Amino acid sequence: xxxxxxxxxxxxxxxxxxxxxxxxxxxxxxxxxxxxxxxxxxxxxxxxxxxxxxxxxxxxxxxxxxxxxxxxxxxxxxxxxxxxxxxxxxxxxxxxxxxxxxxxxxxxxxxxxxxxxxxxxxxxxxxxxxxxxxxxxxxxxxxxxxxxxxxxxxxxxxxxxxxxxxxxxxxxxxxxxxxxxxxxxxxxxxxxxxxxxxxxxxxxxxxxxxxxxxxxxxxxxxxxxxxxxxxxxxxxxxxxxxxxxxxxxxxxxxxxxxxxxxxxxxxxxxxxxxxxxxxxxxxxxxxxxxxxxxxxxxxxxxxxxxxxxxxxxxxxxxxxxxxxxxxxxxxxxxxxxxxxxxxxxxxxxxxxxxxxxxxxxxxxxxxxxxxxxxxxxxxxxxxxxxxxxxxxxxxxxxxxxxxxxxxxxxxxxxxxxxxxxxxxxxxxxxxxxxxxxxxxxxxxxxxxxxxxxxxxxxxxxxxxxxxxxxxxxxxxxxxxxxxxxxxxxxxxxxxxxxxxxxxxxxxxxxxxxxxxxxxxxxxxxxxxxxxxxxxxxxxxxxxxxxxxxxxxxxxxxxxxxxx
Amino acid sequence: xxxxxxxxxxxxxxxxxxxxxxxxxxxxxxxxxxxxxxxxxxxxxxxxxxxxxxxxxxxxxxxxxxxxxxxxxxxxxxxxxxxxxxxxxxxxxxxxxxxxxxxxxxxxxxxxxxxxxxxxxxxxxxxxxxxxxxxxxxxxxxxxxxxxxxxxxxxxxxxxxxxxxxxxxxxxxxxxxxxxxxxxxxxxxxxxxxxxxxxxxxxxxxxxxxxxxxxxxxxxxxxxxxxxxxxxxxxxxxxxxxxxxxxxxxxxxxxxxxxxxxxxxxxxxxxxxxxxxxxxxxxxxxxxxxxxxxxxxxxxxxxxxxxxxxxxxxxxxxxxxxxxxxxxxxxxxxxxxxxxxxxxxxxxx
Numbered sequence: 001x002x003x004x005x006x007x008x009x010x011x012x013x014x015x016x017x018x019x020x021x022x023x024x025x026x027x028x029x030x031x032x033x034x035x036x037x038x039x040x041x042x043x044x045x046x047x048x049x050x051x052x053x054x055x056x057x058x059x060x061x062x063x064x065x066x067x068x069x070x071x072x073x074x075x076x077x078x079x080x081x082x083x084x085x086x087x088x089x090x091x092x093x094x095x096x097x098x099x100x101x102x103x104x105x106x107x108x109x110x111x112x113x114x115x116x117x118x119x120x121x122x123x124x125x126x127x128x129x130x131x132x133x134x135x136x137x138x139x140x141x142x143x144x145x146x147x148x149x150x151x152x153x154x155x156x157x158x159x160x161x162x163x164x165x166x167x168x169x170x171x172x173x174x175x176x177x178x179x180x181x182x183x184x185x186x187x188x189x190x191x192x193x194x195x196x197x198x199x200x201x202x203x204x205x206x207x208x209x210x211x212x213x214x215x216x217x218x219x220x221x222x223x224x225x226x227x228x229x230x231x232x233x234x235x236x237x238x239x240x241x242x243x244x245x246x247x248x249x250x251x252x253x254x255x256x257x258x259x260x261x262x263x264x265x266x267x268x269x270x271x272x273x274x275x276x277x278x279x280x281x282x283x284x285x286x287x288x289x290x291x292x293x294x295x296x297x298x299x300x301x302x303x304x305x306x307x308x309x310x311x312x313x314x315x316x317x318x319x320x321x322x323x324x325x326x327x328x329x330x331x332x333x334x335x336x337x338x339x340x341x342x343x344x345x346x347x348x349x350x351x352x353x354x355x356x357x358x359x360x361x362x363x364x365x366x367x368x369x370x371x372x373x374x375x376x377x378x379x380x381x382x383x384x385x386x387x388x389x390x391x392x393x394x395x396x397x398x399x400x401x402x403x404x405x406x407x408x409x410x411x412x413x414x415x416x417x418x419x420x421x422x423x424x425x426x427x428x429x430x431x432x433x434x435x436x437x438x439x440x441x442x443x444x445x446x447x448x449x450x451x452x453x454x455x456x457x458x459x460x461x462x463x464x465x466x467x468x469x470x471x472x473x474x475x476x477x478x479x480x481x482x483x484x485x486x487x488x489x490x491x492x493x494x495x496x497x498x499x500x501x502x503x504x505x506x507x508x509x510x511x512x513x514x515x516x517x518x519x520x521x522x523x524x525x526x527x528x529x530x531x532x533x534x535x536x537x538x539x540x541x542x543x544x545x546x547x548x549x550x551x552x553x554x555x556x557x558x559x560x561x562x563x
Numbered sequence: 564x565x566x567x568x569x570x571x572x573x574x575x576x577x578x579x580x581x582x583x584x585x586x587x588x589x590x591x592x593x594x595x596x597x598x599x600x601x602x603x604x605x606x607x608x609x610x611x612x613x614x615x616x617x618x619x620x621x622x623x624x625x626x627x628x629x630x631x632x633x634x635x636x637x638x639x640x641x642x643x644x645x646x647x648x649x650x651x652x653x654x655x656x657x658x659x660x661x662x663x664x665x666x667x668x669x670x671x672x673x674x675x676x677x678x679x680x681x682x683x684x685x686x687x688x689x690x691x692x693x694x695x696x697x698x699x700x701x702x703x704x705x706x707x708x709x710x711x712x713x714x715x716x717x718x719x720x721x722x723x724x725x726x727x728x729x730x731x732x733x734x735x736x737x738x739x740x741x742x743x744x745x746x747x748x749x750x751x752x753x754x755x756x757x758x759x760x761x762x763x764x765x766x767x768x769x770x771x772x773x774x775x776x777x778x779x780x781x782x783x784x785x786x787x788x789x790x791x792x793x794x795x796x797x798x799x800x801x802x803x804x805x806x807x808x809x810x811x812x813x814x815x816x817x818x819x820x821x822x823x824x825x826x827x828x829x830x831x832x833x834x835x836x837x838x839x840x841x842x843x844x845x846x847x848x849x850x851x852x853x854x855x856x857x858x859x860x861x862x863x864x865x866x867x868x869x870x871x872x873x874x875x876x877x878x879x880x881x882x883x884x885x886x887x888x889x890x891x892x893x894x895x896x897x898x899x900x901x902x903x904x905x906x907x908x909x910x911x912x
Contacts, residue, residue, distance in 0.1 A: 306837065306907065320780055376890050390770075
């Protein structure tokens with residue numbers, strides 16, 4: 001009862017020699033196939049390096065081309081030698097020159113002894129594999145592929161396109177159901193002998209000669225005809241990136257690989273001295289019996305996610321989403337327009353209620369009013385208006401990214417710089433609360449002349465209307481609450497409760513009282529005065545001029561909830 | 564023809580026109596570098612030592628005797644096999660020091676740094692002559708390259724991986740480091756790790772803008788923008804760089820290493836939303852000698868195309884300012900930079 005190894009190698013032969021002698025020293029037979037493309041000097045050096053070992057054999061050399069039949073020919077020749085020259089082996093393990101054994105051969109032997117008739121080979125039907133390379137899943141088996149994909153890409157692509165246009169469809173030989181899987185397998189002698197003695201084999205070979213990447217389908221398909229007990233996974237640990245290229249293991253993966261409990265891993269970086277030293281010279285003692293790859297799976301799926309999706313709201317030299325993906329910030333934040341006009345102490349109140357800091361008008365014309373009045377905020381963001389206005393979107397994205405984990409709230413007003421409004425409206429992370437027309441309150445309380453107030457009011461109303469218009473657009477993705485000043489005053493507490501619930505839905509805060517409002521006696525009269533002067537402050541809502549001293553009667557406020 | 568058709572046709576025309584312009588620009592820059600090749604004279608030419616797979620480092624230096632010992636040691640340890648350096652008429656020990664290094668080939672010139680595109684003409688010639696087929700790192704003496712896993716993997720590991728991904732360029736941004744306290748009040752001795760003196764940086768004050776003509780990202784920000792360029796954001800220094808390229812003799816850097824032609828080499832950003840592997844260049848400009856050097860550089864006017872506009876910048880530095888603030892971030896390691904979103908492992912785990 002034993003296992004023999006076939007190594008297919010095309011580069012870094014000094015490592016191949018190391019691995020082969022390591023295996024041979026553990027009394028395991030090894031058959032090496034060295035690609036014909038390898039220079040003769042390297043090949044002879046390897047032969048002399050491994051010459052002292054009885055159990056290392058060399059298979060006839062083929063010139064292997066990625067994705068082509070030649071690799072299967074090499075594998076078949078080497079397997080033939082293995083089965084013939086070493087009659088006592090029960091399993092044949094196929095590995096590459098960049099594989100490394102992670103556990104002693106004795107462990108593998110013991111493991112295989114427990115499953116003497118089992119074939120360890122990943123073998124799944126084309127419908128079940130998510131691998132995408134050029135969208136050629138089923139067509140691998142139904143088109144002709146005489147041209148190498150790596151060297152003659154144009155010819156390859158054109159020939160595929162031509163066959164598609166002509167509607168060519170190869171006939172899959174009777175008795176075969178195409179299966180795919182990792183190239184690296186461990187098959188039992190019985191299965192291999194059954195495959196090689198199959199009278200239909202020449203017919204199958206003729207078919208597979210023109211299948212694309214037969215090393216991922218030849219044995220995977222034939223084993224389904226002859227294998228009796230198939231474990232559809234590979235004993236070699238290997239991980240692939242989104243383009244189907246294998247991840248590479250380095251020195252700093254030593255612990256991770258050791259903990260995996262797998263028998264072999266690929267692919268190993270040839271310069272990873274520590275890795276080779278660790279696993280070839282001092283095999284780790286008594287690991288668990290069954291491979292456990294959870295930690296590695298997690299690490300590499302995180303890598304895949306990072307490579308494909310990155311971190312939302314982060315802009316960096318590597319991450320710059322092109323136009324098809326909407327620009328957004330890193331986390332949810334809240335914008336309050338009009339609140340501090342009505343409640344002079346709104347910032348302090350909000351900060352106390354939600355338990356976080358609240359910025360002032362960060363888009364004010366003079367400078368960015370950060371929480372605490374600091375000149376430079378976290379991350380080194382300066383309060384300079386010129387730097388901010390040079391790229392307001394980036395300013396906001398930076399602010400949100402720098403403070404991720406801490407909800408950002410800031411005040412906004414139609415008197416602020418308005419370039420950012422478009423971005424705010426389109427950002428799905430923005431929660432925007434507006435009391436429209438509240439800008440009239442500071443005007444009402446100012447001592448300026450009516451003419452000045454009127455000019456200012458026209459300007460503010462226009463800016464606010466433009467912002468509201470953007471919030472109402474179909475393209476707006478932000479969460480929006482809008483009240484007119486009159487609506488809001490009907491029931492301020494309920495309106496504020498709506499906002500607070502929206503900010504922290506999982507941490508309910510029951511508001512006892514709303515903050516103190518500015519004195520409003522004579523406000524309706526003031527609005528009427530503006531109207532009399534020919535300007536209509538329609539965004540404030542209705543303030544009937546009859547009553548001057550009391551607030552409108554309490555009635556349920558109706559927030560307009562957009563999305 | 565509909566309106567949309569006309570528009571797409573115009574934009575296609577414009578794209579072709581831009582591509583043609585960039586092509587012409589590339590060959591103009593290359594021929595310019597070839598014309599100026601005689602401006603540099605070899606002092607010690609050890610380029611015969613260069614072997615085919617070696618990683619090379621190109622740099623123009625002037626009066627950098629204090630920084631060079633650590634600069635060379637650091638990049639040697641990361642895997643640079645040969646340094647090709649142009650000495651722009653140093654008045655300190657720079658030339659003797661470099662000439663005595665076994666893996667440095669040194670050229671000398673007394674021509675203008677500014678008129679040679681800030682040294683790029685000279686380096687372009689050296690890259691043309693010696694860089695073809697090599698991975699070439701182009702840095703200033705005050706720059707240290709940090710890439711993911713740099714503490715456990717060599718530059719050869721990185722370039723090998725980039726090769727396996729058919730990538731020919733590696734992008735990075737510059738991170739300006741500064742000390743806690745006045746710039747001039749620090750102590751630094753040659754050979755010391757500058758990070759022991761300059762430990763702080765601004766991590767979240769960096770702005771990105773796409774430049775369609777060169778198809779690269781224009782990155783600005785950091786402490787210099789915060790302190791010195793309040794009133795002129797458009798003049799604040801560029802931080803984006805593509806310092807590591809598998810060179811071909813037809814490639815050329817456009818302005819410093821901020822952008823490179825042909826344009827596809829600038830595609831070091833993510834294609835859709837993900838991030839490919841990228842690095843950071845630690846910028847050790849603010850060692851104590853900066854205060855005195857600023858006085859000289861203000862007079863020499865060699866560092867900016869329009870140097871007068873940068874007088875207030877030099878004045879600011881000559882005042883020996885404190886750049887540090889309570890919001891400053893202390894440098895730890897590359898993992899910290901990745902958490903902060905300044906570099907990324909991408910798919911390189």
